[in-house]
Amino acid sequence: MAGIDSNSGNLDLFGTDPAQSAAPAPQSTGKTKNPLVMTKAESKLLDAAVLIETAPPTGDDMAxxxxxxxxxxxxxxxxxxxxxxxxxxxxxxxxxxxxxxxxxxxxxxxxxxxxxxxxxxxxxxxxxxxxxxxxxxxxxxxxxxxxxxxxxxxxxxxxxxxxxxxxxxxxxxxxxxxxxxxxxxxxxxxxxxxxxxxxxxxxxxxxxxxxxxxxxxxxxxxxxxxxxxVPLDIRAFVALKGSALAMDIYSFLVDRLHRISSRPVMLHWTNLREQFGQEYQGKNADKDFKTKFLLALRHVLAVYPQAKVKQVTGGILLFPSPPPIPYKF
Structure with missing residues (x-):
């Protein structure tokens, strides 16, 4: 499953620690969400990710x-x-x-x-x-x-x-x-x-x-x-409808990644916040934006498996990647 390749290792779709995946789920008290139990929205996103990775888009999937x-x-x-x-x-x-x-x-x-x-x-x-x-x-x-x-x-x-x-x-x-x-x-x-x-x-x-x-x-x-x-996969766009931020990141990557010629493009957190995080204000604005952005990016990469994005110190690296809708369309 697609995720963010970071300096500390690969992160899965929902950011859980792979080392904890075999541990028994803690008893829910009804007051807090069990971090090992997916929400309905997360389950739908996972289903869409599996479908997109296993079934190439058809003409009807192009928006x-x-x-x-x-x-x-x-x-x-x-x-x-x-x-x-x-x-x-x-x-x-x-x-x-x-x-x-x-x-x-x-x-x-x-x-x-x-x-x-x-x-x-x-x-x-x-x-x-x-x-x-x-x-x-x-x-x-x-x-x-x-x-x-x-x-x-x-x-x-x-x-x-x-x-x-x-x-x-x-x-x-x-x-x-x-x-x-x-x-x-x-x-x-x-x-x-x-x-x-x-x-x-x-x-x-x-x-x-x-x-x-x-x-x-x-x-x-x-x-x-x-x-x-810009052609995009409507299955991915609809799957991300729970987050306007994720939809914007997906649209940006679909338009940008396939136009990178050779050397990867570095986007610093300052650039990313300027483009995607102007709504975040207050004392912890930078930290809050980074947390939300990385979670949204995880979801985007799940439904855009061809995208090659790496988290590095200070920001993210964008690598040349094929678009979600093949050029033949």
């Missing part, structure tokens, strides 16, 4: 993420306010929340965050690339999309349909500004990935929720997506 989103991701947790900014080396992303018309008034939407909009972008990107169209019939495919994620297609305040609706609205309304340096110049791209959001009005006594019918990518986003779409 796409925009190359830009493989470098700088959306917020991973709920954002207070209507603006979010992330910097990664010579690139930066600013996300501003927008408003949608509900038939009577403009309604402020939050900034999209977490695993759901990442999965939705991958799903919509894939439809657009495969069908060569910027228009995606979201509403007609919502149930199928949620079943793919293993979600119960239920309503209610916390149901999967409700979460889906809120995040697709937030994603459709937001504006993204990308800044990057190239050839000694500073460039700014300002636009909305989704140009148009069509929805059906569902009237209730106190509110008018919008149920998405279709979204239309902007011309610029669709053009750059078709030119810079």
């Amino acid at each position: 796409f993420m925009h190359a830009i989103m493989c470098q700088v991701g959306l917020p991973r947790s709920k954002v207070d306010g209507i603006e979010f900014e992330r910097t990664c080396g010579n690139a930066a992303l600013n996300v501003s929340a927008g408003k949608l018309w509900d038939g009577k008034k403009f309604v402020q939407q939050p900034i999209p965050y977490g695993a759901m909009p990442r999965l939705m972008l991958g799903w919509m990107n894939t439809y657009a690339v495969r069908n060569k169209t910027p228009e995606i019939p979201v509403g007609d495919s919502a149930s199928e999309f949620l079943r793919t994620l293993g979600k119960d297609t239920s309503g209610g305040k916390r149901g999967a349909f409700t979460t889906f609706r809120k995040q697709v609205q937030a994603l459709s309304a937001c504006r993204m500004t990308l800044g990057f340096n190239a050839n000694g110049k500073a460039y700014t791209y300002d636009g909305k990935p989704i140009k148009q959001f069509e929805a059906w009005l569902q009237n209730t006594e106190d509110q008018r929720p919008l149920w998405p019918g279709s979204v239309v990518f902007s011309e610029e986003y669709f053009k750059t997506l078709t030119e810079h779409a």
Whole structure:
């Protein structure tokens, strides 16, 4: 099983000490989790890792993420306010929340965050690339999309349909500004990935929720997506849906590892935190980020067995590795 090759030896999928694997499991008191017993999420991740390692991907397993989103991701947790900014080396992303018309008034939407909009972008990107169209019939495919994620297609305040609706609205309304340096110049791209959001009005006594019918990518986003779409294994992406951080690390490695020519690339903890850990603040921010990053990386390597990543003093080393979707696709 894939893991992180560190200076102190190989670490398994969930970071347990191999020397303790034969020891009897301690009695659970019901107050703390038995470290030798996998959670339901860990069990599903292990099943996905075994499937991916034993069954090569088929055409149906291929999804796409925009190359830009493989470098700088959306917020991973709920954002207070209507603006979010992330910097990664010579690139930066600013996300501003927008408003949608509900038939009577403009309604402020939050900034999209977490695993759901990442999965939705991958799903919509894939439809657009495969069908060569910027228009995606979201509403007609919502149930199928949620079943793919293993979600119960239920309503209610916390149901999967409700979460889906809120995040697709937030994603459709937001504006993204990308800044990057190239050839000694500073460039700014300002636009909305989704140009148009069509929805059906569902009237209730106190509110008018919008149920998405279709979204239309902007011309610029669709053009750059078709030119810079990064193929990923949707089985791995879905398996990592419990952690937006793991999804971002996976997307980054899928885009980066196969482009390393010969010598390994060193990423220091300072660089890694700048790209993946801006949300970590406080006295123990560096330590907390490193702990969370290494756990997420373990999970990523479990579902990306071709990836060659080594933990070394001061950071990690990236080695040339084949992509999860073979070049023949």
